Amino acid sequence: MSPKSVFDVYGNSQEVRAVERRTLLETLAKQLPVDSICFSSKLARIEEHKYGETLLELVNDYPDGQPFGQRVNYIYGQGIRAGYVPVSPTKVYWFVCFNSPSPGPKITDPIVLKKQTKELIKKWPSELQNIVDATPDDTIIWTPLVDRWLWPGFSPPASLGGAVLVGDAWHPMTPNLGQGACCALEDAVVLVQKLAPALKAGPMAIEDALRSYQTERWPQIFPMTVRANVVGAVLQLENPVVCAVRDNVLVPKLIRLGLMLEHTNFEFEPLPQTRV
Ligand SMILES: Cc1cc2nc3c(=O)[nH]c(=O)nc-3n(C[C@H](O)[C@H](O)[C@H](O)COP(=O)(O)OP(=O)(O)OC[C@H]3O[C@@H](n4cnc5c(N)ncnc54)[C@H](O)[C@@H]3O)c2cc1C
Incomplete structure (x- = not known):
């Protein structure tokens, strides 16, 4: 049996139009007031109120707004340091960076990562510990930090x-x-x-x-x-x-x-x- 073309499947009365997802989203978003769409937010719960309003509860680090202001906060230890900085009204980016003789095994389990992080910073300000606690599991990653020095004459060309x-x-x-x-x-x-x-x-x-x-x-x-x-x-x-x-x-x-x-x-x- 010869393969059917798309045109055969839809017949003459229909046509197929493909739209790039990003173009569609941006076109739709432009029709709405600025800030009325909250991208990359996970919906946790939908609640009906008795006067007809509907409340959507989103999973954000800080649903009522993060309290840190627009500044970068650094904490230094011996062979370890941490930092956190707000990246949106409800989200805070943080890192903990430590010396290690080898990259070690790749860890992706957020429960393990959170536990290890809290162990590393257990003597540091509770503010940082609270930030780690408030972090949604699916946003935590661990990665070895590496670089490449482009020595003239030795490094391959770009x-x-x-x-x-x-x-x-x-x-x-x-x-x-x-x-x-x-x-x-x-x-x-x-x-x-x-x-x-x-x-x-x-x-x-x-x-x-x-x-x-x-x-x-x-x-x-x-x-x-x-x-x-x-x-x-x-x-x-x-x-x-x-x-x-x-x-x-x-x-x-x-x-x-x-x-x-x-x-x-x-x-x-x-x-x-x-x-x-
Ligand atoms: C913890 C951390 C914090 C950082 N903070 C900052 C910061 O504050 N400011 C800053 O400017 N930079 C920061 N950086 C650096 C920044 O993230 C990188 O420099 C930047 O992402 C590099 O962009 P890129 O497009 O070159 O590579 P990438 O962002 O790595 O993009 C490469 C893409 O190619 C894809 N890819 C790989 N192999 C293939 C393949 N074979 N086929 C098809 N696709 C492939 C990958 O999946 C990836 O999506 C930080 C990095 C880290 C790790």
């Missing part, structure tokens, strides 16, 4: 043939400066700026554009990767005396994150409109 790397695929860095995704976005911008004119000029120009992309991005990326690693190492020192100097002198009096990140200011012209 592009080969027509393939080119951006972001973590080229230069994973530890998240100590919060710059990995920022760098990935900058890579993409520079790549488009280089490629757009080259696409009109032919294969040689494209190869030049890819090389030029690597040449322009490397001086930003290599020092950043090293700096992020060094910052992480300093913040996770284990010697108690050195930690005391770090906590009482280095961090409060000498380190200014704004200065350390000044070179991350990135400005660019509007991107060229190109159809490939």
